[in-house]
Every structure is written in structure tokens, then in C-alpha cells.
Amino acid sequence: MTLAGHANYRFRILKDILQALVVPPVLVSLCCRTLNLRFGWWSIPAHLLAIPLAVFIRVQYSDFVQAREARQLGARPIPRVVGKWPGNIDVMLKLKKGLASQYICEPFLDLFEEYQCTTLNTRFLWVDNIITMDQEHSKCVLATGFGHFWRGTAQRERLENFLGDGIFNRDDEKWKYHRSLARPFFTRNRISDFELFEKYTDRTMTVLSNLASRNEPCNVQDLFARFTIDAASDFLFGHNLDTLSKKLPVSTSGFQSDRGATTDDSWGTFAQAFEAVQRIITMRGRTGFIWPIFELFDDKTAPHVDVIKRWLDPLVKQTLDRKALAHKSGIRSTMEERTFLEHLADSTEDAGMIRDQLLNVLLAARDTTACLLTYVTYFMALYPSIAAKMRREVLDVCGNNPPTHEGIRKLKYVKAVLDETLRLYPPVPLNSRQTRPQPCTLPPPDRTYLTESRQPLYLPKSTTIWYSSLLTQRNKELWGPDADEFDPERWIDPQRLARFTSNPMMFTPFSAGPRICIGQNYAYNEASFFLVRLLQRFDTFTLATDAQPPSSLPPAEWKLGRGRQRVEMIYPDATMTLFIKGGLWIRMKNAHPH
Numbered sequence: 001m002t003l004a005g006h007a008n009y010r011f012r013i014l015k016d017i018l019q020a021l022v023v024p025p026v027l028v029s030l031c032c033r034t035l036n037l038r039f040g041w042w043s044i045p046a047h048l049l050a051i052p053l054a055v056f057i058r059v060q061y062s063d064f065v066q067a068r069e070a071r072q073l074g075a076r077p078i079p080r081v082v083g084k085w086p087g088n089i090d091v092m093l094k095l096k097k098g099l100a101s102q103y104i105c106e107p108f109l110d111l112f113e114e115y116q117c118t119t120l121n122t123r124f125l126w127v128d129n130i131i132t133m134d135q136e137h138s139k140c141v142l143a144t145g146f147g148h149f150w151r152g153t154a155q156r157e158r159l160e161n162f163l164g165d166g167i168f169n170r171d172d173e174k175w176k177y178h179r180s181l182a183r184p185f186f187t188r189n190r191i192s193d194f195e196l197f198e199k200y201t202d203r204t205m206t207v208l209s210n211l212a213s214r215n216e217p218c219n220v221q222d223l224f225a226r227f228t229i230d231a232a233s234d235f236l237f238g239h240n241l242d243t244l245s246k247k248l249p250v251s252t253s254g255f256q257s258d259r260g261a262t263t264d265d266s267w268g269t270f271a272q273a274f275e276a277v278q279r280i281i282t283m284r285g286r287t288g289f290i291w292p293i294f295e296l297f298d299d300k301t302a303p304h305v306d307v308i309k310r311w312l313d314p315l316v317k318q319t320l321d322r323k324a325l326a327h328k329s330g331i332r333s334t335m336e337e338r339t340f341l342e343h344l345a346d347s348t349e350d351a352g353m354i355r356d357q358l359l360n361v362l363l364a365a366r367d368t369t370a371c372l373l374t375y376v377t378y379f380m381a382l383y384p385s386i387a388a389k390m391r392r393e394v395l396d397v398c399g400n401n402p403p404t405h406e407g408i409r410k411l412k413y414v415k416a417v418l419d420e421t422l423r424l425y426p427p428v429p430l431n432s433r434q435t436r437p438q439p440c441t442l443p444p445p446d447r448t449y450l451t452e453s454r455q456p457l458y459l460p461k462s463t464t465i466w467y468s469s470l471l472t473q474r475n476k477e478l479w480g481p482d483a484d485e486f487d488p489e490r491w492i493d494p495q496r497l498a499r500f501t502s503n504p505m506m507f508t509p510f511s512a513g514p515r516i517c518i519g520q521n522y523a524y525n526e527a528s529f530f531l532v533r534l535l536q537r538f539d540t541f542t543l544a545t546d547a548q549p550p551s552s553l554p555p556a557e558w559k560l561g562r563g564r565q566r567v568e569m570i571y572p573d574a575t576m577t578l579f580i581k582g583g584l585w586i587r588m589k590n591a592h593p594h
């Protein structure tokens with residue numbers, strides 16, 4: 001197994017434990033022997049005392065070095081959270097509990113309000129850990145200061161067994177290589193393949209129509225994930241995974257997974273494995289750098305990753321076999337004819353690498369766009385007048401015909417709904433980067449808390465920084481007092497739109513900078529196409545709260561909270577991507593012919 005492989009986390013944590021718990025007593029022992037000191041009965045306490053003493057000295061020394069570096073860089077330290085227990089263990093436990101039970105990202109917002117700043121150092125177990133909702137700081141991390149940051153070792157350690165050698169899990173040359181391999185497949189020509197969208201949209205509409213004619217609810221979150229994965233697998237790999245024709249989850253089926261996607265067939269097993277692995281990785285992130293202690297003897301992702309590999313490996317093998325056959329017969333396909341998978345197979349013989357890259361892009365394509373469509377449908381159910389306005393626009397521009405590229409460009413209101421949904425519910429609500437092994441600075445904070453000093457902030461080397469697009473995109477200082485309201489008009493009214501056009505980094509659902517989402521335009525095309533077909537077919541969308549698993553209904557105390565939680569009819573939750581807990585159960589009504 002390579003050092004970068006999943007055994008690496010065990011190696012790293014054992015090294016850390018050795019350094020923290022074994023080295024100090026051993027040093028005391030060596031000193032005693034050399035200086036011929038004898039403590040008698042005090043020997044054991046003296047050896048044990050060496051452990052906290054070593055931590056104390058290390059922390060003091062690192063504080064001293066950091067203060068000096070901050071001075072040299074003309075910056076101030078990031079405000080630190082001050083807990084009651086050593087190492088902020090109390091804050092860490094509270095945050096972990098809050099993230100699992102409170103409204104999405106709320107525990108972070110509580111901390112920012114308590115400390116009256118937009119970037120904070122939670123410093124768990126004396127290790128710097130930065131969280132930010134500051135627009136200027138995420139801009140620096142993603143774009144203007146790109147060279148000072150990378151996905152880094154901590155993220156790679158958490159993700160390695162799942163995403164392996166794929167685009168999401170690599171930096172520098174390896175990332176550039178992956179990006180350059182993928183780029184040709186996202187040109188305008190390729191992403192405007194509306195025939196492909198029509199094929200899978202049509203299948204989805206048939207499922208929805210059948211349910212609608214029986215007035216049965218549908219977990220659209222699950223259905224949309226099937227639509228996006230079937231379309232993406234055809235688009236990228238020339239292979240239909242055909243999940244749309246598999247068994248659908250039923251609301252009364254007892255046990256429900258996080259996303260309400262449980263079925264007992266092979267697709268259900270794959271979907272659950274996909275969910276489970278994302279949940280484990282999220283828990284690792286919340287536990288901080290000590291997570292490997294809990295997986296020392298048992299990599300919790302392993303059984304789920306095995307299920308996922310069992311699904312994908314035949315696809316990779318088929319492609320490599322086809323390549324060998326074509327090679328033998330001297331046939332060479334052109335770039336235009338090739339799928340992404342074939343292109344990958346042409347660039348390497350490494351089946352593991354091909355599978356990893358395939359999995360990375362599937363993850364990127366499936367859950368994000370499905371999340372967008374799910375939340376748009378949620379809003380159409382909450383606000384029928386908005387759904388009606390979208391429908392009017394669709395019928396005016398496209399009639400009952402399949403939309404064209406030009407048609408979609410004319411759907412200004414539909415685009416505004418998409419953007420407003422992405423603003424309030426960015427499919428990747430929280431993400432992280434790490435500083436490279438050199439310290440750097442963040443620019444002065446944005447103007448959320450005017451009492452904050454305008455001095456730049458000092459970032460220590462190799463430090464994790466978490467940034468939340470969800471909090472930035474709901475920040476009232478940036479978006480105005482109605483930031484929590486769903487109002488697509490803010491993307492149409494020129495005066496209100498000016499807020500965003502003069503400061504585009506306040507809206508980054510697709511990230512920004514060199515690692516900006518490569519599938520952004522594909523996603524807009526796919527989502528717009530789908531919504532056109534949906535609105536042509538259905539005119540009423542109702543939340544089926546009777547079908548929603550009871551444990552996934554929003555808790556009563558949210559009504560007393562702040563922001564969107566007061567009006568929420570569903571439970572937004574997130575692992576690596578945002579979703580609706582228990583699924584989004586909707587009843588639709590077939591529209592009368594136009």
C-alpha cells in the first residue's frame with residue numbers, strides 16, 4: 001500500500017500519539033538516567049507530568065513563532081474561540097452536537113455572532129482550525145490567493161479511500177492533469193446535447209406522470225438523483241446506468257436512509273453506500289485531526305467503498321477491453337467520437353485511476369444538480385405563484401416543444417429561480433482548504449461586523465480553513481435585510497442585481513478561481529431543460545407531508561429561531577453535499593393540455 005493510500009492515516013495518527021504520549025516520558029527517563037536522578041515513588045507521576053508539560057511548551061513555542069510571523073507579515077492573529085475546557089474540548093463537543101441537530105450551519109453562525117467576527121479559530125486540541133463566512137476570505141482562498149492554498153493533506157487523508165486518485169482529491173500537477181483530461185468534454189457543443197437530456201427527462205416524466213395519475217407522492221430527491229446519474233453516465237461514459245427503471249422508494253417502507261432513498265435492490269445498495277461513505281467522511285471532518293483514532297482498526301468507509309467499486313469496475317473493465325480490441329484491429333476513434341471514459345482509458349492503463357476519476361465526476365454531477373432541482377421543486381411547492389410564473393414563461397418561450405439552447409437563454413425568470421435557489425441552498429454549503437507549508441495572510445474582513453479591525457489576518461502554515469458559501473450567500477450585510485427570503489426578482493431588478501454584479505464573489509455556489517466547477521454550464525443546461533419539461537407537464541406541486549418520515553420533519557423549536565429556519569417545511573441537512581433529510585415528498589398534478 002502506498003503512503004498516500006488509506007493506511008496513511010493510521011501511520012500519521014500513530015506518529016502523533018507517539019510524539020504526544022510516548023516521547024515526553026521517554027525523554028524524562030533518559031534525562032534521569034543521564035543525570036542520575038531518582039524520584040522514587042514520584043517517578044511515575046513525574047513521567048506522566050511530562051506529557052501535559054510537553055504540550056504546554058509546544059503550544060507556547062508555537063504561539064511565540066506565530067506571533068513573530070504575524071508581526072513580520074503585518075497581520076493580526078485570527079480571533080480564537082475560548083472554551084472552558086482545555087483544548088476547547090467543550091466547544092468541539094458542542095459544535096459537533098449542534099451540527100448534527102441544529103439548523104444547517106447555525107452553530108457556526110452562533111460562534112460568529114458571539115465573537116462578532118466573520119473568521120474564527122476554533123483551535124481544537126491546540127491545533128488551529130479556521131472557519132469563515134467572510135466573502136473577502138473565501139475569495140482569497142479560492143481565487144486571489146490560490147497559490148497559498150491547496151486541498152491539502154488533511155482533506156486527502158479523509159477522502160483517500162473514497163475518491164482516491166480523482167480530480168477532487170489531488171493538487172498541483174496531478175490536479176492539472178485531471179482537469180485538462182476533463183475539460184474537452186465540457187465544451188459548448190458537448191454540453192448542449194439536448195437529445196440526451198430529452199431521453200432521460202422523458203423517462204423521469206413518465207415515472208412522475210404515473211404517480212400523479214394515482215395521486216401518489218414521489219420522493220423527488222431520489223428520482224432527480226437517478227435522472228442526473230443516468231444522464232451523466234451516458235454523457236460521460238456512453239453507458240446508461242439505468243437507475244430510472246429500478247424500484248422507487250415507497251414512503252411507508254419503514255426504514256429510511258438519510259435521503260429517503262432506500263430500496264432493497266442493487267441500485268438501493270449503491271445509493272446507500274454512496275450516502276454512507278459521505279456521512280462517514282463528514283463525521284471525520286467534524287471530529288478534527290484525531291478522527292483516525294476511531295478508525296484505527298476499522299476503516300469505516302471500506303465496506304461501502306467496496307459496494308461502489310463493485311458497481312463501477314465492470315464499466316472500467318469493459319472500456320479497457322474495448323480499447324485493447326480497437327488497438328488490435330487498428331481502429332482509432334477521433335476526439336469527437338470518444339466518451340470521457342474512453343478518453344481516460346486512452347491516457348492510462350491504470351484501472352484504479354480510471355475508476356477513481358469516474359467516481360469523482362459522478363459524485364460531482366449527481367448530487368449537486370439533483371440538490372438544485374430538489375430545492376427548486378420545494379420552492380415551487382411553497383410558492384405556487386412563483387411556479388405559475390415560471391410555467392407562463394416556459395409556455396410563452398417553448399410552448400410544448402423541447403427547449404432549444406436559444407430558448408433556454410430566453411428563460412430569464414427560470415434562470416433567476418435557479419440562481420436564487422443556489423444562493424439559499426448551495427449544493428456544497430461548506431468546503432475546506434489548507435494553507436501550504438508556509439504562513440500567509442487573509443485580507444481585511446468584509447464589512448459584516450464594523451467593529452472588527454481592518455488589519456489583514458495571519459494564517460499559520462498547514463492550517464485547515466473551512467468556508468461556508470451558505471452563510472456568505474445568506475449574509476444580510478451583503479444581500480440586504482431580506483437575505484433570508486426567497487425572491488427571484490433580486491436577479492432581475494437591475495438595482496438589486498447591481499449588488500451582485502459589483503461584487504460577484506458574494507455568490508459562489510460553483511466555487512471560484514482555477515478550481516471553479518467544470519460542469520457549471522452543463523448543470524444550468526440540464527436543470528433548465530428538466531424544469532421546462534416538468535412545467536410543461538405539471539402545474540401543481542404540493543408538499544406531501546403525510547409521506548415525509550416523521551423524524552425528518554423540521555423541529556418545532558425552529559419556528560422560534562432566526563432566518564429561514566422559521567419558515568422551513570423540510571429539514572435541510574448536509575454531508576459532502578446538501579440534501580433534504582428523509583427526501584422531498586411531493587404530489588404533482590398533470591397540467592391540462594396547453
Ligand code: HEM
Pocket residue numbers: 167168179182232360361364365366368369372426427428431508509510511514515516517518519520522523
Ligand atoms: C448545480 C450543480 C453543481 C454545483 C452547485 C457544483 C458545485 C461545485 C463546486 C462548489 C465545486 C468546487 C469543489 C471544490 O473545489 O472543493 C465543483 C467542482 C467540480 N465540479 Fe461541480 N457543481 C455542479 C455540477 C457539476 C456537474 C454537472 C459536473 C459534471 C458533469 C461537475 C463537475 C465538477 C468537477 C469535475 C469539479 C472539480 C473541479 C476541479 O477541482 O478542478 N459539477 N462543483
